[in-house]
Amino acid sequence: MASDTTGRNDTFDIGGDLTVNRLGFGAMRVTGEDIIGRPDDEDDAKAVLERAVELGVDFVDTADSYGPGVSERLIGEALGDPDDVVVASKAGLLRNREGDWLPHGDPDFLRNQVLCSLDRLGTDTVDLYQFHRPDPDTDFEESVHAFAEMKDAGQIAHVGLSNVTVEQLETAAEIVDVATVQNRYNVGHRDDEDVLRACERNDVGFIPWGPMYTVDDEGVADVLETVAGRHEATPRQVALAWLLDHSDVTLPIPGTSSVEHLESNVAAAELSLTDEDTAALDGIDPRA
Numbered sequence: 001m002a003s004d005t006t007g008r009n010d011t012f013d014i015g016g017d018l019t020v021n022r023l024g025f026g027a028m029r030v031t032g033e034d035i036i037g038r039p040d041d042e043d044d045a046k047a048v049l050e051r052a053v054e055l056g057v058d059f060v061d062t063a064d065s066y067g068p069g070v071s072e073r074l075i076g077e078a079l080g081d082p083d084d085v086v087v088a089s090k091a092g093l094l095r096n097r098e099g100d101w102l103p104h105g106d107p108d109f110l111r112n113q114v115l116c117s118l119d120r121l122g123t124d125t126v127d128l129y130q131f132h133r134p135d136p137d138t139d140f141e142e143s144v145h146a147f148a149e150m151k152d153a154g155q156i157a158h159v160g161l162s163n164v165t166v167e168q169l170e171t172a173a174e175i176v177d178v179a180t181v182q183n184r185y186n187v188g189h190r191d192d193e194d195v196l197r198a199c200e201r202n203d204v205g206f207i208p209w210g211p212m213y214t215v216d217d218e219g220v221a222d223v224l225e226t227v228a229g230r231h232e233a234t235p236r237q238v239a240l241a242w243l244l245d246h247s248d249v250t251l252p253i254p255g256t257s258s259v260e261h262l263e264s265n266v267a268a269a270e271l272s273l274t275d276e277d278t279a280a281l282d283g284i285d286p287r288a
Contacts, residue, residue: 009248014059018157022244022269024057024253026062028062029257031066031067031071039070051263062088064091081122087126091114092104092105103134105134110143111146118155124154125154126155128158129155140168141175144175148176151176169198181205182209184209185243189213207252207253208250233268233271234264236254237267237271241269242278
């Protein structure tokens with residue numbers, strides 16, 4: 001695999017002061033099936049988290065709803081509260097045994113959830129706390145004000161948003177400094193390109209969730225395979241490399257419960273795409 005990444009900015013300063021390597025780790029998959037309950041082997045899950053840090057990953061993303069509570073707890077037990085790792089979490093979704101994700105942006109609920117997150121992560125301050133999804137039954141500004149209050153109280157260092165529009169980003173930014181936005185985005189799904197560009201204009205980190213959700217889709221898989229063949233890489237590595245190359249503010253967080261897959265994902269940061277590769281990947285039409 002080619003490893004010359006000259007010209008790529010491989011770090012990003014979240015909120016202007018938390019410098020992280022741009023390829024992080026999403027800790028959703030260290031829980032049980034359907035992201036409910038404990039994993040089959042908690043020691044294995046912790047080993048994945050520990051190996052990620054060993055490989056140089058210093059940005060770990062989770063949420064109170066993963067488990068719920070399980071992912072945060074395992075991170076707290078496996079990593080503690082390290083000075084050299086930025087841990088991000090989220091609040092604003094309820095879960096049930098059917099695996100549904102139910103928006104709940106009530107300010108009192110959010111203020112309660114940060115207390116739970118602090119306890120499970122074993123920290124006094126969450127590095128980055130994100131509003132997981134706007135709630136149609138709660139005023140968006142009221143929810144954001146709750147995050148601003150958490151920041152003022154020192155419970156969180158930086159505020160992030162997730163699953164928002166450009167308008168919602170602009171509205172939130174009038175209330176509190178927004179450090180990151182986490183929306184669904186990948187090489188085959190670019191509906192939120194306008195949100196990414198807004199983040200670029202404002203030096204806001206853009207965390208593309210589901211970074212590999214479309215790698216097997218028709219019209220995407222064949223292009224990824226062709227580019228991967230030129231580099232002795234995998235299609236998934238190419239998909240991650242494209243995200244890193246596409247914008248200097250992207251912070252991909254591929255997740256896995258396997259150390260082997262983790263190591264393969266992290267290696268994608270060393271993959272250097274050629275102009276030909278980039279043109280082919282940019283030319284994928286997500287609407288086709």
